[in-house]
Amino acid sequence: MNAGHRRRGIPARLRSTLVALPLLGFAIVGLLAPVLAPADPTANDLAASLLPPSAEHLLGTDQLGRDQLSRLLHGARISLAVTAAVLAISLTVGVVTGTIAGYLGGPVDRVISRVIDMAVSLPGMLVALAVIGVRGPGIENLVIAVSLWAWAPYARIARARVAGLRGSPHLDALRLLGAGPGRIIGRHLLPPALAPCLVYASTDVGAIVLGVATLSFLGLGIPPPDPEWGQLLIEGRPHLASAWWLAYPPGIAITAVVFASNLLGERLATGDERPSILRWVLPAGLRAPAPRRSPARPPTTVRPTATSATSATSATSGGDGTLLRVRDLSVSYPHRDGRRRVVADVCYEVPRGHILAVVGETGSGKTTSVLAPFGLLDPTALVIGSATLEAGTHRRQLVGLTPPQRRQINGRHVGVVFQDSLAALNPLRTIGAHVDEAVRNTGRGGRRATTRRVTEELLRLVGLPDPVGIAREFPHQLSGGMRQRAQLAIALAGEPELLVADEPTSALDVTVQAQLLDLLARLRDELGMAMIVVSHDLAVVTRLADTVAVMYAGRIVEAGPLTTMVENPVHPYTRGLLDAVPRPGTAPGTRFRTMPGRSGTGPDDADGCAFAPRCPIAVPECAQEQPTLLALAPGHRSACPRQSGNATLVVGAAPERDGA
Numbered sequence: 001m002n003a004g005h006r007r008r009g010i011p012a013r014l015r016s017t018l019v020a021l022p023l024l025g026f027a028i029v030g031l032l033a034p035v036l037a038p039a040d041p042t043a044n045d046l047a048a049s050l051l052p053p054s055a056e057h058l059l060g061t062d063q064l065g066r067d068q069l070s071r072l073l074h075g076a077r078i079s080l081a082v083t084a085a086v087l088a089i090s091l092t093v094g095v096v097t098g099t100i101a102g103y104l105g106g107p108v109d110r111v112i113s114r115v116i117d118m119a120v121s122l123p124g125m126l127v128a129l130a131v132i133g134v135r136g137p138g139i140e141n142l143v144i145a146v147s148l149w150a151w152a153p154y155a156r157i158a159r160a161r162v163a164g165l166r167g168s169p170h171l172d173a174l175r176l177l178g179a180g181p182g183r184i185i186g187r188h189l190l191p192p193a194l195a196p197c198l199v200y201a202s203t204d205v206g207a208i209v210l211g212v213a214t215l216s217f218l219g220l221g222i223p224p225p226d227p228e229w230g231q232l233l234i235e236g237r238p239h240l241a242s243a244w245w246l247a248y249p250p251g252i253a254i255t256a257v258v259f260a261s262n263l264l265g266e267r268l269a270t271g272d273e274r275p276s277i278l279r280w281v282l283p284a285g286l287r288a289p290a291p292r293r294s295p296a297r298p299p300t301t302v303r304p305t306a307t308s309a310t311s312a313t314s315a316t317s318g319g320d321g322t323l324l325r326v327r328d329l330s331v332s333y334p335h336r337d338g339r340r341r342v343v344a345d346v347c348y349e350v351p352r353g354h355i356l357a358v359v360g361e362t363g364s365g366k367t368t369s370v371l372a373p374f375g376l377l378d379p380t381a382l383v384i385g386s387a388t389l390e391a392g393t394h395r396r397q398l399v400g401l402t403p404p405q406r407r408q409i410n411g412r413h414v415g416v417v418f419q420d421s422l423a424a425l426n427p428l429r430t431i432g433a434h435v436d437e438a439v440r441n442t443g444r445g446g447r448r449a450t451t452r453r454v455t456e457e458l459l460r461l462v463g464l465p466d467p468v469g470i471a472r473e474f475p476h477q478l479s480g481g482m483r484q485r486a487q488l489a490i491a492l493a494g495e496p497e498l499l500v501a502d503e504p505t506s507a508l509d510v511t512v513q514a515q516l517l518d519l520l521a522r523l524r525d526e527l528g529m530a531m532i533v534v535s536h537d538l539a540v541v542t543r544l545a546d547t548v549a550v551m552y553a554g555r556i557v558e559a560g561p562l563t564t565m566v567e568n569p570v571h572p573y574t575r576g577l578l579d580a581v582p583r584p585g586t587a588p589g590t591r592f593r594t595m596p597g598r599s600g601t602g603p604d605d606a607d608g609c610a611f612a613p614r615c616p617i618a619v620p621e622c623a624q625e626q627p628t629l630l631a632l633a634p635g636h637r638s639a640c641p642r643q644s645g646n647a648t649l650v651v652g653a654a655p656e657r658d659g660a
């Protein structure tokens with residue numbers, strides 16, 4: 001309720017209820033007309049022709065002696081029936097058509113959008129006249145005629161709503177949990193598409209009632225003797241001067257319904273009491289503020305990808321405690337000159353129970369490198385290389401999987417926590433509904449109460465106080481840290497062997513950040529789960545990582561055990577990252593060392609070392625030849641030949657296990 005409403009003294013909800021009263025009356029009278037009407041609306045009594053209102057006939061009689069009140073009440077019934085049928089058809093056709101167009105996009109969307117545009121631009125009354133002219137009057141034809149022009153605005157609204165949601169991260173999160181298109185459309189797209197359509201429908205009631213009355217008035221609607229309001233108007237028109245009770249009541253009834261419907265629609269569309277009205281018509285789970293689009297780059301859908309070098313790696317994968325082994329991974333996106341690689345020849349592996357941190361500046365390819373194996377990049381991404389996962393008892397090659405194959409892995413063997421928790425969660429659903437769905441998708445659910453018990457256990461596991469209460473909250477009602485914990489609970493629903501956390505703490509303050517990192521470390525210890533944690537902050541990952549891979553311009557430039565990387569880094573870029581980390585005990589006013597130059601170039605943008613232009617120890621040769629990752633010690637590799645001493649070339653740029 002806003003201040004303006006308060007000032008006028010009537011609460012907004014009450015004002016909306018008052019505005020809706022004529023519509024409510026219309027619906028009640030329409031439904032109960034046979035009970036409320038004192039007489040048969042079609043029974044003639046010529047002896048009682050054109051009687052004025054009296055105790056016997058409260059609204060008088062018409063020229064055939066029929067009770068006018070009974071005809072008015074039955075007229076409401078017919079208007080209500082036609083309006084309800086038209087709305088049901090228009091809403092169903094419009095919302096389904098618009099949702100399909102918005103979800104599929106591409107040529108289907110273009111064709112459906114043109115059809116919608118045409119339907120909207122046609123003059124509705126002319127279409128109705130043409131249809132009734134061909135098919136003749138009658139309730140059925142009237143419904144068809146009005147529906148033909150009434151469905152298009154619903155389709156347009158639903159299409160716009162769904163198209164806006166199509167690329168949102170919470171849909172990606174759902175796909176990750178194994179939800180198929182049917183479930184995504186039915187449970188996550190149709191409800192938000194329906195909500196604005198219902199608001200529009202409240203305005204449409206008036207337009208339909210008026211349209212039906214107009215057609216009847218023109219002799220093309222409900223044929224006599226059935227008492228439709230437009231029909232009553234035309235019958236009363238010749239007697240306007242002598243028998244006012246014939247035309248005025250139906251005229252007032254039509255005006256009241258049209259006004260009420262327009263006012264209510266306007267209030268719902270602009271007012272802040274929208275949720276209170278939708279509470280009458282929408283189930284509880286659908287009431288929440290409109291979803292907010294994330295400014296963050298959304299990791300989107302899976303698509304089959306090209307692959308190479310698969311057999312060579314699967315032959316060596318597994319059996320040695322390695323959960324995920326990535327080899328020669330390259331990712332490219334369409335570019336004006338063809339395709340541009342953003343990640344090149346990336347190799348890493350994650351042993352069971354270990355935490356690998358991938359660090360680097362923005363645009364260095366961290367997120368791309370860790371999400372590519374799981375098909376979580378933009379559909380235009382082309383992924384080449386190999387990624388083998390020891391999922392359960394099977395070894396699976398991840399690159400090139402189809403979406404159904406991926407659903408067997410993502411959400412079950414692999415859980416993902418996204419950076420922007422608000423965007424990754426559906427704003428229309430409670431936290432409990434999110435986790436319930438994840439629990440059910442991974443096959444751990446049962447009856448409603450059983451599923452909810454698992455949900456509450458998961459919320460407790462991630463350290464959320466009062467799991468029962470939190471389960472009932474919507475995402476926007478939680479703090480950023482709590483939402484990240486909720487995302488973690490969703491990711492843990494499938495009891496994954498690997499958790500991928502993409503900048504899980506970047507939007508949080510340092511205290512909450514530390515708590516979340518401690519939680520991740522505790523979960524690793526308690527559940528024995530391996531993790532890949534992406535961060536641009538080397539200091540953050542030192543709290544929990546076992547190994548660190550440093551990326552620059554789409555390539556790994558140094559990788560090794562945490563202690564080596566922190567205490568004895570050899571690549572100038574890693575040193576630069578460490579120098580930029582604030583250290584306890586640093587004297588106030590001390591300036592941190594920063595790296596000159598710009599980040600974010602691609603792996604193929606330079607002939608030689610991409611870091612050379614910013615490197616304090618670069619020599620002219622550095623800019624001429626692409627450096628290769630060299631093994632310096634077991635598990636420690638660097639791509640700076642100037643610092644590598646007695647290094648040896650790592651065959652295929654593959655990493656070695658620490659201690660191997």
Ligand SMILES: Nc1ncnc2c1ncn2[C@@H]1O[C@H](COP(=O)(O)OP(=O)(O)OP(=O)(O)O)[C@@H](O)[C@H]1O
Pocket residue numbers: 297333334342360361362363364365366367368369378536600
């Ligand atoms: N859909 C896309 N189309 C084209 N280029 C993309 C797309 N997504 C990412 N990129 C490019 O890929 C490169 C690597 O992006 P990525 O998100 O992996 O970097 P990052 O190191 O994770 O950065 P950040 O920390 O900012 O998330 C960037 O140059 C980015 O512009």
